[in-house]
Amino acid sequence: MAFAAGATTEKTARNRSADDSLARLVGDDLAAVNTAILARMDSPVALIPQLAGHIIAAGGKRLRPMLTLASARLCGYQGQRHIPLAACVEFIHTATLLHDDVVDDSGLRRGLATANAVWGNKASVLVGDFLFSRAFQLMVEDGSLKILKILSDASAVIAEGEVQQLMTANDTSTDEATYLDVIRSKTAALFAAACQVGAVVAERPEAEEEALRRFGLNFGMAFQLIDDVLDYNADQGKLGKAVGDDFRDGKVTLPVVLAFARGDEGERGFWRRCIEEQDQNDADLEKALALMQRHGALADAMERARSYGRAALETLDTFAESAVKAALAETLEQSLRRIS
């Protein structure tokens, strides 16, 4: 739409090289994770691998499982437990996506039709349940109660965050603290768990485990803030989602929270009509973007993202310099460049 045009080609090139850096370092592990995912999403019930394959095998950057792999390597782990556990993190993430599709009624996910649009709500919910159960089976096979605790706690927090998000949908009175609570639960909790699990398999001291947990948590906060900014400020082809989706769905993300808080009564009326009453016309998205720009809502949301990004980077100080550490930092910085 507006803003981000222009620098796209250069940014895409930079992103690719950054993606490559971490992906190359954990490449063999990631291939093993993909093999594990394909093997373990199988079922005699044909619709399960079919639907799960649509959302899992078709793509996605495997960011969360890569965090598990990279965290384990950063801690010097030499074994193989991180492979099925990374698959398990991806299964939990995919189950959430499938259930979120039911929730969001979104027409696009990663540029493909959502599983929900193709197979319906029912199948998406039930296959999500299967993947979620499969994740716990994988953890049981691994046999660490500590990891079972980390990921069952994260799963409960994710569900709480999703419900809280549902309660704040279409509610313009949502404040920044509530918004941050929601994204901490629905997104950052799994990033944190994914990283922590890597330290746990490596049996590292509490301080390193905690540093990686906080790296993931802050990365996850930045990641969701970036995603929410890009919904008002992106090149659709690259993002695989339409600009303005959140606006049309009446989602109250930080750009809306800030623009509403800083707006006068007339502007608040506009937001209430568009977001609460879902009464929108063709010109409203442009107007929303103009109001956000007037109040620096997007710029400030980006600054929040960068702030969480800096906090994440600082936690890496716990670890000695290494290629994996540099690649983790680069992956985070690459995310942040999407809004630069």
Place this chain on the structure above:
Amino acid sequence: MAFAAGATTEKTARNRSADDSLARLVGDDLAAVNTAILARMDSPVALIPQLAGHIIAAGGKRLRPMLTLASARLCGYQGQRHIPLAACVEFIHTATLLHDDVVDDSGLRRGLATANAVWGNKASVLVGDFLFSRAFQLMVEDGSLKILKILSDASAVIAEGEVQQLMTANDTSTDEATYLDVIRSKTAALFAAACQVGAVVAERPEAEEEALRRFGLNFGMAFQLIDDVLDYNADQGKLGKAVGDDFRDGKVTLPVVLAFARGDEGERGFWRRCIEEQDQNDADLEKALALMQRHGALADAMERARSYGRAALETLDTFAESAVKAALAETLEQSLRRIS
């Protein structure tokens, strides 16, 4: 509707005394389970206890957690681990109900409006996810990898059964073996796990654990068969669901499988129109009932239920006579009397 009228009052009286027998024996434990359920379904996200309370606290017979409690007592268990584990079984069951509501679009559940009808698909799915996660948190607190395995395996099988049921919906070519597979997965697997967990906490020999697992499995098969027969043959007020719900939804349960298999081409055309094309008029349910009666479809489905019931009772031979054993047998027989 037709059939079951007449003996209702007497049956209700018998049911009550049978319910009482097991409920009285495990009464203190069941009260502790209810306390645990209320405590652990809580969340700072208000909609979660609200919606979960609607479906959990409002009622249900707590049959599955009672099976865990009774199995533990049958094995002479004297500790307290069976309490949170029984709550955990109920959470898994409730999550399934919530997700099944999305699936079935059913208007009545236990005589109340479904959570889905009141709060919508989205909230039902997400609160189900929360309860499911909570169940795993409870298992992690218990700390037995064996129990985590039993219940994560059961959860995956349940999801497979639900997806398979979705695939057979509206499909009149579904055969009896496929139907039995579906109910074994979606219903009997959790009955089996609920009973087995009772033996595991009591640390009983493999033979007793296996006997209780098979008791639950066969009870679960009988239970679902009974439920599916009653959908064509029940007193609505007592069952809390309308006669003919499955028919209107195009579910292919055993009475339909048998009537279709035994019908001539004209009758198969009727079933295809009603079940596959979902093209039904007011007289069709009566006609369906008449065809089932002509071919002995309900009578034979009831006989299958009794056969699983007998198999369940036989597994109890492993255990010495006791009040709990008698009450377990009576609970099963009471279920079977609903179709007598």
